[in-house]
Amino acid sequence: MSVHIVSKHDNRQHAALKVPAAAQSELSESSVRVRTLLISLTSNNLTYARMGQFLHWWDAYPVSKDYPAPYNDSSSWGIVPSWGYATIEETTIPELAKGTVLWGFWPTSSALTDLKLKSGAPSGHWIETSDHRQQLMPLYNRYTVAPTTNSITDLTTEANPLSEPAREERDRMAWTALFIGGKAGFILSEYVFSSDPESRPPIHPLGNQPGLHWTLSDGDLSSAVVINLAASTKTARVFSYHVSRKPDSSAPLGLLQVTSSVSRIAEASQNVGTSVPSKAVGYENVGSDETGKWLASRKASKIVIVDFGSRASVLQELLSLIKSRPDLQSCKVVIVQVGNEQKVYSGEEILAGRAKIAELGKVQYNTSGVQDTALELMDQEAYFTTQKKFWEQWLDRRQLNAPGMEIVMGSGVSGTDGVEGGWERLCHGEVRPEEGLVYKMQ
Numbered sequence: 001m002s003v004h005i006v007s008k009h010d011n012r013q014h015a016a017l018k019v020p021a022a023a024q025s026e027l028s029e030s031s032v033r034v035r036t037l038l039i040s041l042t043s044n045n046l047t048y049a050r051m052g053q054f055l056h057w058w059d060a061y062p063v064s065k066d067y068p069a070p071y072n073d074s075s076s077w078g079i080v081p082s083w084g085y086a087t088i089e090e091t092t093i094p095e096l097a098k099g100t101v102l103w104g105f106w107p108t109s110s111a112l113t114d115l116k117l118k119s120g121a122p123s124g125h126w127i128e129t130s131d132h133r134q135q136l137m138p139l140y141n142r143y144t145v146a147p148t149t150n151s152i153t154d155l156t157t158e159a160n161p162l163s164e165p166a167r168e169e170r171d172r173m174a175w176t177a178l179f180i181g182g183k184a185g186f187i188l189s190e191y192v193f194s195s196d197p198e199s200r201p202p203i204h205p206l207g208n209q210p211g212l213h214w215t216l217s218d219g220d221l222s223s224a225v226v227i228n229l230a231a232s233t234k235t236a237r238v239f240s241y242h243v244s245r246k247p248d249s250s251a252p253l254g255l256l257q258v259t260s261s262v263s264r265i266a267e268a269s270q271n272v273g274t275s276v277p278s279k280a281v282g283y284e285n286v287g288s289d290e291t292g293k294w295l296a297s298r299k300a301s302k303i304v305i306v307d308f309g310s311r312a313s314v315l316q317e318l319l320s321l322i323k324s325r326p327d328l329q330s331c332k333v334v335i336v337q338v339g340n341e342q343k344v345y346s347g348e349e350i351l352a353g354r355a356k357i358a359e360l361g362k363v364q365y366n367t368s369g370v371q372d373t374a375l376e377l378m379d380q381e382a383y384f385t386t387q388k389k390f391w392e393q394w395l396d397r398r399q400l401n402a403p404g405m406e407i408v409m410g411s412g413v414s415g416t417d418g419v420e421g422g423w424e425r426l427c428h429g430e431v432r433p434e435e436g437l438v439y440k441m442q
């Protein structure tokens with residue numbers, strides 16, 4: 001059995017550590033002992049490492065004191081969690097039988113892990129309650145029971161050809177792990193920029209908190225043009241899809257998508273069959289006259305830039321373009337910061353990024369914060385049912401919504417084919433836009 005360990009001080013340093021099957025202690029009450037089954041690796045995982053201290057992602061699965069030195073030192077080494085599925089191998093919770101598959105936030109490890117769970121709402125949701133995870137944001141402590149069929153266990157038995165329904169189910173699981181259930185893009189489109197502001201007032205991108213203001217006008221895109229930077233990130237793809245399908249009354253006047261994957265993103269927009277005019281441009285054309293003219297042609301009073309993790313100077317080029325054109329100068333500009341470029345940032349770069357947030361008045365987005373507010377305001381069952389419905393619909397058309405996207409199925413922790421190899425490539429920005437890294441861990 002192996003576990004992937006990452007240096008907290010320099011995320012480029014990492015190791016696949018072989019761990020002996022430890023003699024298992026007796027499982028505590030209200031607990032399950034699980035093994036990670038299927039997980040993804042995306043730029044998101046780099047964020048979990050980069051901000052792991054500040055936002056407590058390192059707390060989820062601390063390194064064991066039994067690991068060999070230096071990896072047993074939790075002040076220097078940690079396990080970057082990942083989204084996907086795990087199987088229950090032992091349980092003291094009668095409602096969660098052995099063999100049940102859970103969806104949630106897992107260690108990049110093939111070893112057994114214990115979770116302490118209490119029943120949550122709605123039914124089928126479970127909340128992690130371990131002391132060491134109390135500062136983790138609620139989104140990351142929520143686990144749900146995944147529908148279990150035989151095909152899920154077939155994940156481990158490649159030798160036996162899968163039936164068509166089993167293959168389809170396995171593929172949907174892989175895409176769900178890769179896109180993290182489409183959650184972040186959906187919540188941003190539907191709750192921060194509400195499609196139904198009368199009954200669902202928009203929620204601040206960090207979640208409603210004292211001192212934060214997000215008015216009906218802030219959440220209204222109907223007089224805005226939206227610009228997605230790093231439009232081929234998985235998160236942006238789902239956001240673009242939902243924004244493009246908003247009812248006319250809340251849809252934006254246009255959607256500009258800035259990406260290195262221009263033809264695929266343009267194809268995806270066409271496939272949505274939207275009435276929202278959209279354009280995909282490469283990074284080299286962001287500041288061009290053509291881009292400026294297209295933006296101006298939308299006759300918007302507001303430009304909402306959503307940055308999903310664009311490369312170095314792109315945002316600045318875009319802002320210069322807007323400033324330089326008389327036909328755009330009167331537009332109100334709002335910048336929503338979702339993510340960061342696919343690379344490992346130095347300490348100075350992290351500080352510079354924070355300074356830019358303040359300087360440009362960017363509004364940070366936090367999926368967990370918005371979900372927390374939504375759960376306070378809405379019927380919880382309806383909230384999750386709606387999300388599930390929209391995600392299943394997105395999955396039904398996944399090849400059209402993300403044309404060319406390929407699941408690259410790796411295996412286990414060690415080697416180029418395992419999490420270790422994927423992490424190395426992520427750290428160097430080598431994962432291509434249409435390459436979806438997913439790992440079978442059992």
Ligand SMILES: NC(=O)c1ccc[n+]([C@@H]2O[C@H](COP(=O)([O-])OP(=O)(O)OC[C@H]3O[C@@H](n4cnc5c(N)ncnc54)[C@H](OP(=O)(O)O)[C@@H]3O)[C@@H](O)[C@H]2O)c1
Nearest residue numbers: 042043047230231232233234235259260339340367429433
């Ligand atoms: N705030 C929140 O609540 C929240 C929620 C979800 C995700 N996020 C963040 O959003 C970001 C995107 O996450 P994701 O998992 O959706 O990303 P992803 O799919 O793994 O991102 C891949 C994309 O990154 C872009 N990219 C930018 N710089 C790159 C480089 N140097 N090398 C290769 N690709 C590069 C490329 O898109 P283009 O060619 O189109 O630029 C590429 O297609 C992450 O920073 C993540 O943490 C934040």
